[in-house]
Amino acid sequence: MQILNTVPDVRVVVKEWRLAGESIAFVPTMGNLHAGHIDLVNKAKVLADRVVVSIFVNPTQFGVGEDFSTYPRTEQADQEKLSTVGADAVFLPSVSDVYDPDAATVITVSGISERYCGAFRPGHFSGVATVVCKLFNIVQPDKALFGLKDFQQLTVIKTMVRDLNIPVQIIPVETVREANGLALSSRNGYLTESEKLVAPELYKVLCAAKAAVIAGRQSFEEIEQQFVKNLVQFGFKPDYLSICRSQDLNPASDNDTELVILVAAKLGSTRLIDNVYFSKGV
Ligand code: PAF
Secondary structure (H helix, E strand, C coil), rough: CECCCCHHHHHHHHHHHCCCCCCEEEEEECCCCCCCHHHHHHHHHHHHCHHHEEECCHHCCCCCCCCCCCCCCHHHHHHHHHHHHHEEEECCHHHHHCCCCCCCCCCCCCCHHHHHHHHCCCCHHHHHHHHHHHHHHHHCEEEEECHHHHHHHHHHHHHHHCCCCCCCEEHHHHHHHHCCCCCCHHHHHHHCCHHHHCCCCCHHHHHHHHHHHHCCCCCHHHHHHHHHHHHHHEEEEEEEEEECCCCCCECCCCCCEEEEEEEEEECCCCCEEEEEEECCCC
């Protein structure tokens, strides 16, 4: 596996592969790789001749008081995992490799970036869109794979790719969960032993909210309120639990059939997000 630290390093390798007629799949990450990331890499290997993984804890997507400085950095272990799984290259840039000190361009996918997580993390999705656009320009992949756990992030990126005519195919990949339902996340490592026992309730509440939507006996607003209360009873501090149209994440109305329920809630000091998406049928 090639270790690439700078943008010119990536350009040289990508040029060689392109000259050989090879296709490239890309998995952007912030490191601290878990089974969900490895699943993305395995799926990427099936989809292209070459797989590039980036590991970059992107400062512009963290707000003031968030966990940028404490975000788990486990580069050595990550490289070993990527080498074992058979990634072709890992891009490990420093902040100054990615951002020019005079950088003046920011990408904002308006509307969707201000709702749900965006309302609680102002600027977060601009940071994500900007770095992902830059990484696409650096790696120039044919396909890029993103986990469905970050459903809103995926929607922001798909919207950006559409609006800016970026020539990359976005491949959504199912959330990987613990046997108890907890979605894998690098931030799960922040949970205390007692919080780890409660955390799986987040997914159970989502599944119960989905069942309530399908049963159709309550309004969406009533369901949202009821399950926010449930989360509070379990000890979460919910930011939101919202029933949305899965296509564009607008609030869902009764006639919508393709739905996603998005949730974000704090457990102690750890902010967890998750979702369930489904077809309500008519
Ligand atoms: O999902 C993540 O790990 C990050 O938001 C991403 C897409 C790598 C951008 O920094």
